[in-house]
Amino acid sequence: MTGFWRRHSIHGITGLLLLPAILCFFGLFFYPMLLTIVLSFRPEGQAVGWTLENYTRFLASPDGRWVILLTFILAVGSTALSVLLSVPLALTLREKIRGHRFYRLMVIVPLVVPGLIGALGLLLFWGTRGWFNLFLTQFVPFLPSPLRVNYTIHGLILFYVWLYFPYTCVTTMSALESLDQSIEEAGAVVGANRWQVLRYIVLPLITPGILAGSVLTFMAAFGAFSVPLIAGGDYRPLAVEIYKEISIPIPARWSAASAIAIVMGILQVAFLAMYMRIVRRAGGNAGAVR
Amino acid sequence: MSDAMIEFREVTKRYAGLVANDRLSLTIRRGELMTLLGPSGCGKTTALRCLTGTIRPDAGRILLDGRDVTEVATHQRELGMVFQNFALFPHMTVRDNVGFPLMIRNLRKEARATRVQEALRLVRLEGYAEHYPRQLSGGQQQRVGLARALVYRPKVLLLDEPLSNLDAKLREEMRFEIKEVVTRLGITAMYVTHDQAEALALSDRVAIMNRGRLQQLGTPEEIYETPNSRFVAEFIGLSNFLEGRVASVRGATMTVTASGLSIHTPSLPEVAPGHKVLLFVRPNEIEILPAATPADTNVFPARVEKTTYLGDTMDYRLMLGEGVELRVQADARHRYGAGESVRLRWPRVRSWRANEE
Numbered sequence: 001m002t003g004f005w006r007r008h009s010i011h012g013i014t015g016l017l018l019l020p021a022i023l024c025f026f027g028l029f030f031y032p033m034l035l036t037i038v039l040s041f042r043p044e045g046q047a048v049g050w051t052l053e054n055y056t057r058f059l060a061s062p063d064g065r066w067v068i069l070l071t072f073i074l075a076v077g078s079t080a081l082s083v084l085l086s087v088p089l090a091l092t093l094r095e096k097i098r099g100h101r102f103y104r105l106m107v108i109v110p111l112v113v114p115g116l117i118g119a120l121g122l123l124l125f126w127g128t129r130g131w132f133n134l135f136l137t138q139f140v141p142f143l144p145s146p147l148r149v150n151y152t153i154h155g156l157i158l159f160y161v162w163l164y165f166p167y168t169c170v171t172t173m174s175a176l177e178s179l180d181q182s183i184e185e186a187g188a189v190v191g192a193n194r195w196q197v198l199r200y201i202v203l204p205l206i207t208p209g210i211l212a213g214s215v216l217t218f219m220a221a222f223g224a225f226s227v228p229l230i231a232g233g234d235y236r237p238l239a240v241e242i243y244k245e246i247s248i249p250i251p252a253r254w255s256a257a258s259a260i261a262i263v264m265g266i267l268q269v270a271f272l273a274m275y276m277r278i279v280r281r282a283g284g285n286a287g288a289v290r
Numbered sequence: 291m292s293d294a295m296i297e298f299r300e301v302t303k304r305y306a307g308l309v310a311n312d313r314l315s316l317t318i319r320r321g322e323l324m325t326l327l328g329p330s331g332c333g334k335t336t337a338l339r340c341l342t343g344t345i346r347p348d349a350g351r352i353l354l355d356g357r358d359v360t361e362v363a364t365h366q367r368e369l370g371m372v373f374q375n376f377a378l379f380p381h382m383t384v385r386d387n388v389g390f391p392l393m394i395r396n397l398r399k400e401a402r403a404t405r406v407q408e409a410l411r412l413v414r415l416e417g418y419a420e421h422y423p424r425q426l427s428g429g430q431q432q433r434v435g436l437a438r439a440l441v442y443r444p445k446v447l448l449l450d451e452p453l454s455n456l457d458a459k460l461r462e463e464m465r466f467e468i469k470e471v472v473t474r475l476g477i478t479a480m481y482v483t484h485d486q487a488e489a490l491a492l493s494d495r496v497a498i499m500n501r502g503r504l505q506q507l508g509t510p511e512e513i514y515e516t517p518n519s520r521f522v523a524e525f526i527g528l529s530n531f532l533e534g535r536v537a538s539v540r541g542a543t544m545t546v547t548a549s550g551l552s553i554h555t556p557s558l559p560e561v562a563p564g565h566k567v568l569l570f571v572r573p574n575e576i577e578i579l580p581a582a583t584p585a586d587t588n589v590f591p592a593r594v595e596k597t598t599y600l601g602d603t604m605d606y607r608l609m610l611g612e613g614v615e616l617r618v619q620a621d622a623r624h625r626y627g628a629g630e631s632v633r634l635r636w637p638r639v640r641s642w643r644a645n646e647e
Contacts, residue, residue, distance in 0.1 A: 186377035188364040189342055189448075190391035190438065196365075200390070204381045 040258035045251060054259035064260075068267070071237040073153070074228070075221040078160035079168070082217045083210060085161065086169035091198075094176050104173070111166045119227045122159050126150050151233030159231055160221045167216035175209025176202070211279040215272070222268055238264040294353070295320045295478040296341065296446060301350035303336050310336035311347065312502035318480055323472055325481045325489040328499035329525065334482050337499075338450055341480070343367055355445050370439030370477075374451040376431045378423040384410070384434050385419040391442040409437040412471060429460045436471065447472065447479040453488060465491055486526045490514065498522050519642065523570050530576075530616050532569040533644060536561055546641065549614045554587050555639040566644035573619040577635040578606065578626060588636040592616065594626050610634065 043051045058064040089107070093100050110118060126132050126149035133146035149155035179202065187197040225239040232240060238260060245257035296318040303311040310333045318324045326334040339345045341352060343364035352360050359367050378387050386393075388409050392402045410416050413433035423431055432452055439447055452468065453461040469492050472479045483489055489496050490510040498505045498513065498521075506518045517523035520531065534548025544557035546567055553569060561567070583589060590610055598605040604625055606618045618634070626632055 180375070180377065182373050182375055182377040183379060185342070185344060185364075186371065186373060186438075187379070187390070188344075189367075189369050189371040191365050191368070191394045191442070192390075193363070193365050196394055200394075201379055 036258045036261055039255050040262050042255050044253055044255045054255045055263070058256065058260055058263065067236060067238055067241045067260075068263070070153075070235060071222060071264075074157060074160060074224070074235075074237055075218050077157040078164060078221045079214050079218040081157065081161045082165035082168040083214050085165055086172045086213070087203075087210065089169055090172040090176050091202075093173060107169050107173075108166050110163050115163055115224075115226045116230065118163055119159060119231045122162060123150055123231055126155060126158070150231065151235075153235055156228060156232055156235055159227050160224060163224075163227060164217045164220040167220065168210065168213040171213025171216070172206060172210050175206040175213075179205055207282055208279060211275075211282055215275050215279065218275070219268065219272065222271070223264075238267075293319050295322070295355055296324075296480060297351075297353035298337065298340075299351045299353065301337065301340055301347045301352060303333075303340060303345065303347045309502045311340065311350075313350065314499075314502065314504060316497055316504055316507070318478060320478055321476050322494045323469070323479045323481060323492060325483060325493040325496045326499060327483060327486060327489040327496055327525070328505075329484060332499040333502035334484075334499050335450070336502075338448060338480070338482050342369060342371065342448065368444050369446055369448055370442070370444035371448040371450065372432065372435045372439050372452040374454055376423070376428075376435045376455070378431055378434055378438070380423055382422075383419065384415065384421050384423070384426070387423065387434055388437045388441050391438065395442060405441055406437075409441040412440065413437045413467075428456050429464055432456065432464060433467070436468065440471070440475065440477070445478065447477050449479060449481045451483050451485075452481075454483070454485070461488075468492065490526070498525060516640070517570075520568060520570070528573045528617060528619070530571050530573065532571075532614065534567055534569055536563050536565045536567055538563055550611045551590055553636070553639055555641050558641060558643060561643065567641045568644045569639050569641045571636055571639050573605075573617045574603075575636070575638050576616070576618045576620075577637065578608075578618060578620050578624075579633045579635055581631040581633060583633040583635075586635070588639070590634050590636075592632055592634050594628050594630045594632060597626070597628055608632070608634065 040054055041050050041052070043049050043053065093103055093107070097103075124130055128146040128148065128150075132149070136143055136147060149158065183205070184197050184201060187201045188194075192200065222237075223239055224237065225243065228235065228237050228240050229243065236244060242257045242260045242264070245260065246252040246254060294317045296316075298314050298316040300313045300315055301311050302309070302313050312333070314333065314337060316337075326337060328334050336345065340347045341354075343359070343362065347360065350360075351358055354367060354369075379390065382390065385406055389402050389406045392405055397405070406419070407416070410419060413436050415430060415433055415437065418426065418430065418434075423434065426434065432455075435452070449468065453464050456464060465488060481489075481492060490513075493510055495507065495509055496513050497507045500521050506513060506522045508516075513522065514526055517526060523529045523531075532548040532553075534546040534553065537545045537547045537552065539545075539557050539561060542557055543554055544561060546553045546555060546569060548569055555569065558567065579589070581591070592608040592610045594606055595609050595615070596607040599622065600619070602622060603619045604622045606620065606626065608616045608618060610616050616634070
């Protein structure tokens with residue numbers, strides 16, 4: 001122990017310089033986190049006492065379990081769709097087609113547009129009287145009624161994909177970029193056609209990149225707040241549920257909200273750990289791309 | 291059956307105004323190992339890529355075993371290729387790498403296993419079937435590349451600077467190994483390199499390329515002994531050049547005056563006194579003799595300027611006559627020091643008409 005402190009001792013000016021950072025870290029990260037944990041075990045509205053009721057009430061109720069399931073459905077669905085969208089898109093944009101630079105830029109637009117604005121735009125576009133349905137009713141005969149997209153679960157997944165697929169797409173594109181062209185050439189020379197090169201060489205080699213990117217999409221979708229808040233309707237994933245607990249009831253139910261937040265955090269960390277293990281296994285063999 | 295296995299017919303390829311292949315015509319015979327040799331940018335890689343189908347020539351035809359393949363897709367050309375950076379599939383074991391061409395051709399599992407085993411035996415890597423490429427040394431990786439290129443018995447083996455990513459000692463070893471494998475299989479091979487030593491050691495014939503064109507084509511001996519231009523002479527081996535004018539022609543011999551020296555050399559066809567010629571002599575073809583040596587034909591006084599010890603030989607820089615610097619490589623057993631006066635004997639001098647350049 002003393003050895004550790006001697007080796008890592010912070011002395012004099014270094015310690016002084018580090019102090020603001022350390023204070024910030026404790027003040028902005030540790031303290032709120034600790035407070036949330038403590039609150040989640042307090043009986044609602046009380047400053048003393050310990051209880052598990054906040055957790056049991058949430059986890060035991062059908063509503064609570066539905067919220068967790070819904071959050072997973074939204075995150076998994078949008079991640080899967082993002083991958084299905086990203087791979088062909090990245091493959092297309094790799095070819096030096098006319099304006100590929102512009103299209104590449106367009107891919108990251110959703111990342112720079114604030115989620116709220118993006119969601120509002122999407123609501124307007126997909127609404128029963130939005131452009132999408134205007135187009136449908138104009139050009140598709142025998143359409144009984146406008147398609148409902150807004151405030152449905154598939155609509156919400158669509159919005160998520162729009163907002164969060166750039167993470168997957170950008171990493172897929174960079175994985176493709178770093179692929180050694182001569183490896184593909186080698187495949188073609190020994191007799192593999194384009195499809196076979198894609199299937200046996202390109203896809204296995206970029207899979208680690210795709211997975212790494214999709215975990216970002218998944219995490220963003222899992223923690224999504226503003227989009228489901230304004231575009232989710234009755235579909236409230238975990239983040240919205242937490243917000244609901246502190247914004248609707250009077251007085252606000254801080255302990256219930258804290259318990260849900262802790263559940264959400266644990267799920268997120270557990271999922272991330274599981275995912276990283278899968279990614280590492282998938283990437284194990286392709287990791288040494290020259 | 292025609293004797294030609296690979297034929298370039300007037301192949302032209304331009305890149306944004308730059309001519310990479312300028313009406314290149316070249317025939318590689320069945321069972322021959324031909325080297326395309328040249329400095330970078332000479333068009334040898336472009337020629338290779340036209341042959342693999344990675345790029346399409348702007349004009350001209352490419353024939354493989356008598357069949358016009360100019361419009362045929364890469365994967366249908368039945369080629370085997372070894373790459374400079376090995377280009378192994380990093381996510382596959384050695385077995386799967388070598389078996390890949392067979393898998394693509396829907397060969398049955400048992401037949402595949404036998405052929406893979408055969409190919410690995412050919413390159414002496416039987417014990418490494420379950421290894422991944424990254425677990426192998428550079429030389430081993432290149433041998434896997436060779437096995438993968440040969441496993442489906444292609445008509446033609448292409449080698450794109452296969453040794454330039456290996457260290458010097460391994461390079462020499464692999465050079466013999468490639469030569470041996472190619473000879474044993476009797477396969478037609480096209481070897482692209484910028485390394486003249488490799489070209490001389492490996493090839494049945496060497497094609498020297500310069501600025502997108504074929505500069506000279508011949509056996510290694512022909513290329514080294516009778517280079518047809520200054521470019522070839524400079525590229526293959528070391529050379530000394532002297533510009534001069536023909537003083538007189540007497541039958542098979544002519545006398546050339548260069549830098550105040552009178553040099554006797556075999557005469558050139560249709561040469562007359564007054565013509566400009568370029569004389570050329572290899573550093574190891576000049577003998578260094580003691581200063582007391584009596585004057586004779588093609589014996590000239592010189593002074594040693596600089597010496598470099600190269601182990602088995604000494605490398606001399608000498609000053610000859612009116613400020614002409616010469617490079618000579620001679621046996622290291624008799625040494626001459628810097629500043630020493632010596633005589634040089636040129637038993638053999640070759641020449642070209644100078645306007646030919």
